[in-house]
Amino acid sequence: MSKRLHWIIFGLFSLIPGLSQAQEDPVPRDSTGFYEFLKSQREVPGLSYRYIFSEKGITLAYRSDSLFSLSKTDSGYVSKPFADFSWIDELQQQLVVDSLMYQIQLELYSQPKSIEVAQEYLSDLIGKGDYLVKVQEDLPDVDLVSLAAKMPYLPVQKFKLKFMSDYRLLAVTLIIVFFFIASAAMIISMLVMKANKIKREALQDEYEGIIIEPLTTLLFEKGVKDIMAMDEAEIHSFFPKNLLVKELYQHVLIDRIIGLNKKMKGEFKEKLKALYKKLELDKVSIKSLHHRKWDRVTMGLVQINEMDLIEALPEVKKFTNSSNFHIRSRAVSALLNLSEHVDFKALRDQTYPLSLWQQMNYLRIIRFVGLHKDLNFETLLDSKNQSIRVFAIKLVRILGRVDMIDRLISYEETASDEEKIEILETYATVGAHMESRFINVCLRSSNPSVAAAAAKAAAVIGDADSEEILLDLLQSETDFRRKRSFLRSLYKLNKEKFEMVTSGDSSSDLLEIRNHILDPMLQDV
Amino acid sequence: MKKILIIEDDKLISSLVQFRLKKEGYETHLVCDGNEGILAIDSYLPDMIITDVMMPFRSGIEIIHHARQSQPNTPIIVLSSLGEEEEVVLEAFNLGVSDFIPKPFNPNELAIRVKRILK
Numbered sequence A: 001m002s003k004r005l006h007w008i009i010f011g012l013f014s015l016i017p018g019l020s021q022a023q024e025d026p027v028p029r030d031s032t033g034f035y036e037f038l039k040s041q042r043e044v045p046g047l048s049y050r051y052i053f054s055e056k057g058i059t060l061a062y063r064s065d066s067l068f069s070l071s072k073t074d075s076g077y078v079s080k081p082f083a084d085f086s087w088i089d090e091l092q093q094q095l096v097v098d099s100l101m102y103q104i105q106l107e108l109y110s111q112p113k114s115i116e117v118a119q120e121y122l123s124d125l126i127g128k129g130d131y132l133v134k135v136q137e138d139l140p141d142v143d144l145v146s147l148a149a150k151m152p153y154l155p156v157q158k159f160k161l162k163f164m165s166d167y168r169l170l171a172v173t174l175i176i177v178f179f180f181i182a183s184a185a186m187i188i189s190m191l192v193m194k195a196n197k198i199k200r201e202a203l204q205d206e207y208e209g210i211i212i213e214p215l216t217t218l219l220f221e222k223g224v225k226d227i228m229a230m231d232e233a234e235i236h237s238f239f240p241k242n243l244l245v246k247e248l249y250q251h252v253l254i255d256r257i258i259g260l261n262k263k264m265k266g267e268f269k270e271k272l273k274a275l276y277k278k279l280e281l282d283k284v285s286i287k288s289l290h291h292r293k294w295d296r297v298t299m300g301l302v303q304i305n306e307m308d309l310i311e312a313l314p315e316v317k318k319f320t321n322s323s324n325f326h327i328r329s330r331a332v333s334a335l336l337n338l339s340e341h342v343d344f345k346a347l348r349d350q351t352y353p354l355s356l357w358q359q360m361n362y363l364r365i366i367r368f369v370g371l372h373k374d375l376n377f378e379t380l381l382d383s384k385n386q387s388i389r390v391f392a393i394k395l396v397r398i399l400g401r402v403d404m405i406d407r408l409i410s411y412e413e414t415a416s417d418e419e420k421i422e423i424l425e426t427y428a429t430v431g432a433h434m435e436s437r438f439i440n441v442c443l444r445s446s447n448p449s450v451a452a453a454a455a456k457a458a459a460v461i462g463d464a465d466s467e468e469i470l471l472d473l474l475q476s477e478t479d480f481r482r483k484r485s486f487l488r489s490l491y492k493l494n495k496e497k498f499e500m501v502t503s504g505d506s507s508s509d510l511l512e513i514r515n516h517i518l519d520p521m522l523q524d525v
Numbered sequence B: 001m002k003k004i005l006i007i008e009d010d011k012l013i014s015s016l017v018q019f020r021l022k023k024e025g026y027e028t029h030l031v032c033d034g035n036e037g038i039l040a041i042d043s044y045l046p047d048m049i050i051t052d053v054m055m056p057f058r059s060g061i062e063i064i065h066h067a068r069q070s071q072p073n074t075p076i077i078v079l080s081s082l083g084e085e086e087e088v089v090l091e092a093f094n095l096g097v098s099d100f101i102p103k104p105f106n107p108n109e110l111a112i113r114v115k116r117i118l119k
Helices: A002-013 A031-041 A085-097 A115-128 A144-150 A154-165 A167-221 A224-229 A232-238 A247-263 A267-278 A281-290 A294-306 A310-317 A325-338 A356-369 A377-382 A386-398 A402-414 A417-430 A433-443 A448-461 A464-476 A480-493 A495-502 A508-518 B011-023 B034-044 B060-070 B086-094 B107-118
Strands: A047-054 A076-078 A103-108 A111-113 B003-007 B027-031 B048-051 B076-080 B099-102
Touching (some): A047 A085, A111 A115, A154 A167, A224 A267, A247 A267, A267 A281, A294 A310, A310 A325, A325 A356, A356 A386, A377 A386, A386 A402, A386 A417, A402 A417, A417 A433, A417 A448, A433 A464, A448 A464, A448 A480, A480 A495, B003 B034, B027 B034, B034 B060, B048 B107, B076 B107, B086 B099, B099 B107
Parallel strands (some): B003 B048, B048 B076, B076 B099
Antiparallel strands (some): A047 A076, A103 A111
């Protein structure tokens, strides 16, 4: 039973594909089969064989033959022991050729044994698992090494399977790989961009260096008319044709000319403007208005403004209501600055709210152009954009345009609260005493900011009705700040009434405000 | 020949000023930052200094300080876009500059002022 089990186990672990041979004894019992089996095994531990020859036919040559290494025995000769059974055929072939009689003597651990003992010994070895039967496989005729190279390496295959089946490991690996690829791509692109930038800056420096001399010479040696009269050849003698077509060179020229234009005055400004047109840089500026990048468009608008390119104004107008803050700001600035009769229509029709920065910027331009041009900004009050209307009211105040007061009066009825506050401040600033009626109406406004602004204006241009309204409001007002505002106005309008309200059994709030107002140290607090 | 040191970081402006002053027959030397300016004052020993105020490394005011210590009698003209800033103008004049020309300026006007001061 145990022997059978050994064979079963042997069969299970056998690498022989196909039917298991474990059910039968693999050692043939017939002598021919047994020798064939031994030949197929080549060597079996402990088992060897010798050739035994009779004396007859053994020549001297045989006796000295190293292959058989014959030794003399009582009955004849015996060869040396051979352990490799695969030689049997080869050795026998030689003996047959030499017509020698021989016998094969099997030996077990150098002791002559019969074939049956050898069979039992081998069966026992196999049975105990001390010997694994070698199987003759049908090996292909090609090189085994090259075949092995094509075979996937099993541990790698196993790892691949394990790796692909573990989705978390796979995901992490993919993320890491993606990270490395992205990092490498970013580094490479940064290096390329940096290299391009360095190259561009070097080229820019070079161009800046080479334009100094021709610009200096032209500005001192030529008049405006001379510059305008220069032909192409002459222009190219100062600024080479091959460079003038280059975009970077054009930009360096534009920057330098505009930079000089800002720092120089008098005839030099005119020369620079003439040169700008002569070099056709105005076309470059106008062309950049159609650039897809907003910063280039803005740059073009600034260039048009700086170099007084009036012919570009129709194009500039198209950008006054651009959705881009910088573009529309620069476009409106250029239009206000360059238009022959300061064009406020574009600003009026702007749909975007005006920022304080824009208001300050436009005010600076309007003030500058107002020195030598008429400013008819009345149209701004017709704007549908409240911030533009508020800006218009501020302009009346800041520019001191008393002639616009009538227009503001007609506008009072439709004005929003924010505009009313600006109008009140404007009336107070320009001293529009005839407008106390509007102030009195606003004093009773339900909007506390409007009422406070009206109180402030009333302090400057209020009348007797304003005093009465202020007294009335003080009786019903509960908010400390507004009370202070009303009292301050009343104090400036009529000190007697102020004394009357704040003296005697006045509330603590009124007394506190009174002390504050009357204290000269706290006048601006 | 009178020597004029021009300290200005805008190469184009300094080149224009140099060109104009050379036409008037002055010898000029250009430097484009505050450090170089201070070194040039001691090595070039100019008869006049024309300097900007806003410059790399050292400001024009520092240059005037240095010039006043090492060469108290050398006239200085300040050429600056900070001309509208009263504080800068006052400080420059307190340090004893001969003239203050605000940018934008006219190189011809500068040449006349230089001529008048060096006369």
